[in-house]
Structures are given as C-alpha cells and as structure tokens.
Amino acid sequence: MHIRHVHIRWFRGIVSLDWDIKAQLVCLVGPGDSTKTTILDAISYALSPRWSLPIHDGDFHNGDTNHPIEIQVTVTHLPPELLAEKKYGLFLRGWAPHDGIRDVPLASDETALTIRLRIDESLEPTWTVIKDAGQESKGIAAADRMALQLFRVDDGHIDQHLGWGRGSALAAMTGEGPKILTIVAEAHRKARAAVFDGANPQLQAAADEARTAAIELGVAPRSTFRPGLNPRAGSSAALILHDGEIPVAATGLGSRRLTALAIQRAQVQAGSIMVIDEVEHGLEPHRLVHLLTKLREAVTPPTAAAAGDGSDQHRYGQILLSTHSSVTVTELRAEDLHVVRAQAGKVKVLRVPDALNTITHGRAQGTIRAGAAALLAKRIVVGEGPTEVGLCRALAAHWATTHPAPLAHLGTAITNGAGDPQAIEYATCFAELGYPTALLLDADTTTDTTAAEAAGVQVVRWSGGVALEERIALDLPERMLGELVELAITETGSEQTSILAAIAARLPGHPQLTGTDPTAWVTPACPLEDIRRAIGRTAKAKNWFKRQDRGEALGQLVVRALADTAGSDLAAKLQQLERFAYADPDPDPPSKPSPNGNA
Secondary structure (H helix, E strand, O other), rough: EEEEEEEEEEOOOOEEEEEEOOEEEEEEEOOOOOOOHHHHHHHHOOOOOEEEEEEHHEEHHHHHOOOOEEEEEEEEEOOHHOOOOOOOOHOEEEEEOEEEEEEOOOOOOOOEEEEEEEEOOOOEEEEEEEOOOEEEEEEHHHHHHHHEEEEEEOOOOOOOHHOOOOOOOOHHHHHOOHHHHHHHHHHHOOOHHHHHHHHOOOHHHHHHHHHHHHHHOOOOOOOOOEEOOOOOOOOOOOOEEEEEEEEEEHHHHHHHHHHHHHHHHHHHHOOOOEEEEOOOOOOOHHHHHHHHHHHHHOOOHHHHHHHHHOEEEHHHOEEEEEOOEEEEEEOHHHHHHHEOOOOOOOEEEEHHHHOOOOOOOHHHHHHHHHHHHHHHHOOOEEEOOOHHHEHHOOOOHHOOOOOOOOHHOOOOEEEEEEOOOOHHHHHHHHHHOOOOOEEEEEEOOOOOOOHHHHHOOOEOOOEEEEOHHHHHHHHHOOOHHHHHHHHHHHOOOOHHHHHHHHOOOOOOOOOOOOOOOHHHHOOOOOOHHHHHHHHHHHHOOOOOOOOOHHHHHHHHHHHHHHHHOOOOHHHHOOOOOOOHHHOOOOOOOOOOOOOOOOO
C-alpha cells in the first residue's frame, strides 16, 4: 500500500493541508509545533482499524467544535479483496504523479481508494470511502481498514506491536494461523509455564523471525524470543513476545523500539505502511544511522537498487516518519526529506528537490547535509563563514539579555555557509524551502546575490566593499583599537612583534610600530584612518579570526563596543540582523554614514 494524498481540515493546529505524496520513504522535518506529529496522527486515525478514537475537544482547531474534523487519505496498491464490486469497487479512483486524483481513472493511473474520517461535536468518528469530490460515500468497516495494514510506532504504540493483539504487526506476521483468543484461554488455564513449554509453532516461528529482524537492527537478545503470557493485567495483548524469561516490553526503550520496528519492517516489505514519530527517540546516533539504512532497504527492492530505477517498487510498502534529529537529516537523501511549514493553520509539505528553483538536485544534497540542524529551525541566519558564525553567536548571547527570550526559544538557528559563494547557495536553498532566511556576507567580492534575494533571502552586507574584519576595524571606537590588536595576539598565539610587523607592512613607509595602542602610531604621514584599514586588512589576510571560537571572541569585543558605534555601518547592519532574528516587522532603515566616511 502507498498513501498518495492527504487532506486535513480543522484538526489540532491544522486548518488546511493538501499533500500529494510520491515517495515511499518520507521524512517530515521542520521546527517544533509545525504539525509534523499532527499529520502522522491524522493519517493513523484515518486508517485505524479501531472502532473508536481518543478524541476530545482539544483535538478540534482552537477547540472549536463548530468545524468538524475531516481527514481524507487516498491509498493505492490496495489489497485485492477491497477492490471487489461488493466491497468498494464502485468507489475506485485513479492517481497519477503529475495529475493527482481522478474520479474516473485512466488505464495508466494507480487504482486508489479515498478513506474519509469525519468527527463532529459528538466526538463520534465516522469512516467512509468517498468518490465524486465526497458526494458519494460508503461506510468502511474496521476489518477492512485493518486490511490496509498501517502500523504506528511511537511511545504510545511500541508495546502494542510486541504482542499478538488486534492490529499489531506481530499478529500480521503470524498470518491466519492460530486463533489468538483460544491460545490465550488455554495458556491461562495451564499457566504461564505451559505457554513457554508448549508454544504454538506458528507463534514461535513469528518470534524467531522477530528475533532475527531485531538482531539485524542492532538489538542484542539475551536468549531465544518466544511467546508467553503477559504479566500485565488489562494489556491490549494477553500473549506477548518474550526474550527468554523477560518480556521484550520490559527491556530498554531503544531495544523495545528497534524490536517493534524490526517486526513492522518485515511487514513493509510485504506492502504495509509504517508510521514512525520521532524516529530517533531512545536511540544512540550509531543505532539510528543503522536503522535508517535498514528502513531505506525495506522500501527498495533489490532489483530496483541494482538497476537504479523504480522497477518492481510497487510491491513494497511505505514508511512515513518524523524527526527532530540532524543525524536523520544528514543520513537520508534529499528526496526523502519533506519540509513542513505552517502559517496561521495553513500547512504545506514541500519535498526538498521539488521545492527548489535555483539549486540542482546534486547540489541540494550537500547543502542539506551541511545545514542539517538548520532544517529543524523556524528562521535561519547563514553566516558566510566561521568568523560570521562566531560573531552571530556572541550577538545572540548579548541579545538574550536585551530581549524577553533567547534565539533558541524563538527557533532561530545560526549556520555556517562555508564561504562565498557556497553561503549564497545555502541561503537560497533554505529560502526556497520556505524558511525565513538572512545571509551575513562580506562585501569584498562582487558575487551576485540577485537570485538569493529573489528567493526571499535578506542579505546583510557591509558597505564600502570590505570584509567583516575590516568593517570592525573601521568602526570600533578609538579607545578599543588596542583591544583588537591584543585580541589578535591572544587568539593566534603569535608574538606581538610579528602582529605589529604584519600591520606595518600595510602602512605607508612601513613604520616601526611599538606597543599595542594604535592611536600612538599616528603621525602626519600615517593617519588613524590608514591604521584602521591596515589592521582590518591584516586580520583578513592573516586569518586572525577565521575560526568560530575566534570569531566569537571578536564578537564579544564588538558587543562591548555597540553603545559607542551608533551611526556606523557596523551598528546599522547588526541592528538589521537583530530585527530579522527577532522577526521585527519594522522595515529596515537605510544605513547611516559611518564616522569613517563609509556608507
């Protein structure tokens, strides 16, 4: 089965969402509260085999029950038994990658059914199969929804799949086999030991298969997996999976999750749909990387992998997951990633390659991996290089003392653009994916930023055609120039004489400099303006601050100078950056001339 379209109205933080899904491995990324989990919950509810759902008034958008919750999920590659005329054959639709859903399918379309879940103020869920834009409908029974084989893994669903309960992946792995309730009744009469000693062969075969699958994902079982009675009264499954004498449900979170995922992975390869919320939860990075590799294999037939095409792909199921981990973003392919953006309840899901206008697919992969953490933010500041990133980090620490909340609380991320022109490409990529993006860029090159600005990037660039180090040296108060020279000595670990000699080499007449106070170097032949420029150019040429930690130290010096730099280009551009970082709606004022004559 493959989910091809999702339609959501008035569910939690979602007023509206319409999303076409082309991929078999789908990872939702984006900032917190962007409705990633809500989307997965909506899909799980619509295809749930349950008769009731844990719905309350808080599940309606803004708690307003006057607007019924409506969720529609269109599924293709369906079980044959659902396509019969006596079932839902009269409600079949078509789906095509470029045309979407059609009520009258073409021969080339994938055959589809649209399941609609509707919940009104009574809180009673109603499931129907619909056609003709919802004008025709037929109720769909829980048993038929179970045939769609959607399995959900999150903290609330792990243990469900470690037992032989209704709708569990382990029950699906067992097949038609034994009657579960009969086995449970007999086991209760003969006691727990009897279940261990005389387990049904088909149950044991499923347990063996589950153990093999769990080992492949990194679980280290203590003993043989086998079925046994659930010691927890009232559990959804009376018959549960054991590792020797210990219920698997009693092991660590990571092992429980991996075992549940391993069982369901086998079902995905048989055509099922797996939904995983926060795939990284409970897993160390190395286990997460291994899991992601195996999940991709679960939706990639060997023939397609070898041929490099999608042949035979339809036989395999689909995996939908969400993440807050940069490890996940780094490990997956760009085409697996789907960015969720929400504004006033209107939600969009953008598949990374499809959303980019100016970035090629090959370059997008490197960009996404380099800025993986930024994809989890709400707003992004791209620093051209490590010096700019360090400066921004120092500024962020300062702004946290002057604003009600730090940038972390607002979801504003700072990321390294890896130099010009890569930084421009990174910023453009983020903007085209829907992220408000600013770019702090040197002006000592003429790299064109037109495409970035057209994509919505707010470019913050120094006036006067200078780099960051030059701008700081030009605009610092006179009394702090000596601190800049001393900071260079401290951060680089250089001898004072070598720092002074490097500056002197860029001054008229190459004077012999003594001491670290640049105001003492002033002569009629060597004005302070020339000294400022020489310091800035030397800092840039000698890479005094071309590391993030050094850039942060430089930024701390700038922060101390802010009160005395009003009216300078440095102050104006940093104020522009601050307004962006804190989403100040006021327009940017024009830069004022600096005391050194640079606009």
